Amino acid sequence: EVLEGSFKLSYYNEYKSYLRTMTHNDETPTVALEDQKALSKLSKSLVEQATKVHIQKEDQPFFNSEEVLEGLEAWQPEQVYQQAINWVGEEIQEHLLDSFLNCRYNEVAGMVDIHKFFEYLGHRGLMPYTDPRLESFMQALSRCETNSTRLYNTNLPSFLPKDLFKACLLQNPTIMRAIRGEFVIENFHLLTEQLEQVFNKCRDETGGEITTYIPSLAEVDPAKWAMSICTIDGQTFSCGDATDMMTLQSVTKPLFYGMCLDELGDEVVHRHVGKEPSGHGFNKISLNFRNMPHNPVVNTGAITLAGIYRDRVPMYERFQRIMQTYNALAAGSPNPLRFNNTIYLSERDSGHRNYAIGHYLKSKGCLQDSVNLTNTLELYFQMCSIEASTQSASVIAATLANGGENVFTKEQVLSERSVQNTLSIMYSCGMYDYSGEWAFEIGIPAKSGVSGLLILVIPDVMGMALWSPLLDVYGNSVRGVTFAKEMVKAYSDNQHQNILHPFSNRRHQITAEHNFLSRNYTSLRSSHHHSSGAGSTMGHSPNRYLHTWSGAGLRLLRALRR
Numbered sequence: 001e002v003l004e005g006s007f008k009l010s011y012y013n014e015y016k017s018y019l020r021t022m023t024h025n026d027e028t029p030t031v032a033l034e035d036q037k038a039l040s041k042l043s044k045s046l047v048e049q050a051t052k053v054h055i056q057k058e059d060q061p062f063f064n065s066e067e068v069l070e071g072l073e074a075w076q077p078e079q080v081y082q083q084a085i086n087w088v089g090e091e092i093q094e095h096l097l098d099s100f101l102n103c104r105y106n107e108v109a110g111m112v113d114i115h116k117f118f119e120y121l122g123h124r125g126l127m128p129y130t131d132p133r134l135e136s137f138m139q140a141l142s143r144c145e146t147n148s149t150r151l152y153n154t155n156l157p158s159f160l161p162k163d164l165f166k167a168c169l170l171q172n173p174t175i176m177r178a179i180r181g182e183f184v185i186e187n188f189h190l191l192t193e194q195l196e197q198v199f200n201k202c203r204d205e206t207g208g209e210i211t212t213y214i215p216s217l218a219e220v221d222p223a224k225w226a227m228s229i230c231t232i233d234g235q236t237f238s239c240g241d242a243t244d245m246m247t248l249q250s251v252t253k254p255l256f257y258g259m260c261l262d263e264l265g266d267e268v269v270h271r272h273v274g275k276e277p278s279g280h281g282f283n284k285i286s287l288n289f290r291n292m293p294h295n296p297v298v299n300t301g302a303i304t305l306a307g308i309y310r311d312r313v314p315m316y317e318r319f320q321r322i323m324q325t326y327n328a329l330a331a332g333s334p335n336p337l338r339f340n341n342t343i344y345l346s347e348r349d350s351g352h353r354n355y356a357i358g359h360y361l362k363s364k365g366c367l368q369d370s371v372n373l374t375n376t377l378e379l380y381f382q383m384c385s386i387e388a389s390t391q392s393a394s395v396i397a398a399t400l401a402n403g404g405e406n407v408f409t410k411e412q413v414l415s416e417r418s419v420q421n422t423l424s425i426m427y428s429c430g431m432y433d434y435s436g437e438w439a440f441e442i443g444i445p446a447k448s449g450v451s452g453l454l455i456l457v458i459p460d461v462m463g464m465a466l467w468s469p470l471l472d473v474y475g476n477s478v479r480g481v482t483f484a485k486e487m488v489k490a491y492s493d494n495q496h497q498n499i500l501h502p503f504s505n506r507r508h509q510i511t512a513e514h515n516f517l518s519r520n521y522t523s524l525r526s527s528h529h530h531s532s533g534a535g536s537t538m539g540h541s542p543n544r545y546l547h548t549w550s551g552a553g554l555r556l557l558r559a560l561r562r
Helices: 002-022 037-053 065-069 077-088 091-102 114-124 132-143 162-170 173-179 188-202 215-219 249-264 299-308 315-330 341-350 352-363 373-384 390-401 416-429 432-441 478-492 506-517 551-561
Strands: 111-113 226-231 236-240 386-388 446-448 453-458 462-467
Touching: 111 114, 111 162, 114 173, 114 188, 132 162, 132 173, 162 173, 188 226, 188 236, 188 478, 215 341, 226 390, 236 390, 249 299, 249 315, 249 373, 249 390, 249 416, 249 446, 249 453, 299 352, 299 373, 315 373, 315 386, 315 390, 341 373, 352 373, 373 386, 386 390, 390 416, 390 453, 390 462, 416 432, 416 446, 432 478, 453 478, 462 478
Parallel strands: none
Antiparallel strands: 226 236, 226 462, 446 453, 453 462
């Protein structure tokens, strides 16, 4: 339990229990310490330190008993825990690392087994050979001078002395967070096992047809099937044809909408496009009663935004800016985005309906006379022809789940406000004219494309990308929709409520509680508080997008929290 992350959490829980008791009486309470020697020692040290300091902040009481009783809304658990870390010093980290490394200690070699450690990282969702955050750690390992054999024909040692390996670990905050159990999904391997079962079950779904109105898309193998996930802490997992590339098609629309919100502002954007589901097919030639496109993720809306986006800037600069932003959203993926010129030419030559939409928008005044219609449609076709794998698409979805901050680079690519509006549109309009049923049954912000790509965003938890080119009558991936239904069912049924957390003992309950409390407990009862800074994911509230969730989506989120 100590090695799997409960070490920190038991410590934190004793601290919280102490503070809660302290609000009711003036006497120092007797805290029930754990029987493990290390935990007992540290908990005792914590209580002694807390008693000495009297919990003061700027000469004012740090806690209010009434607010503590109502849900601990008066304080930030992560700040409190960090204060405890500072009090006790480096003793926690030393005990944790020593215990952790002892379990990966090879008695024969007298050193730490690097292979066992990499297996541990894989269970936590970290990929040491591809995760850019671990690059410096891998380089440090390769520079270590040792007589050990090399690991799997690499330049990495198979074994390292414990002190030397510990020095490498301490330099990498991502790995240290994994060891301390601070990732959003602690039992990541249990999640992936369950999702892989759902994935394999959906492989038997062979209904649907490949799209034919874009000739190049009709040539895709209908048997292709892929799934990738990426959490807001950069934990990744993939199944199937996850490295194959497919064009974004309509999945580009919410991303481009977010860019327009950032560069033009809400007011300007929504003077040109609405916010309501259309109730029609995505390529329907129609406007709402205000004589504007219904929303930014139907063809009329996306083409309108393409017409007003940097309309006085040369075409190559406009597309370059889009490509740069999309690559920033997907940064950290092992498969970078690229442009598929073949699909672009195919769309351009066969896109008669989109040309008709463009002229219709011109005739209705949605596009001003000064807007070059040819350039507008060219830009639209180019955006749809950007290619991604499910691995890179899941990173894009995770960046949206993380409030627009890339989970690997920590770059704030899109503002949190723009992401919130984008997820609202994805939730209500993202699945073509199946959107209402999707919102009711699945309840997760999502966007599909006629290439068969489908991205799902579980805010403050993870992003997911699914790909199968077989489409239903609405233009959505049949396997993708089936997977989403099975996933929601699996995590909503009572027998699977604790799939991420199948053990009933108190320590594992604390793990789930801490992982979400530490992401800004003050906002748990309000979906409109945004207390985190742009550069921090630790302050994000798991409920900041609560108003975009249906009952099914909320049940899924609660199950993932458990």
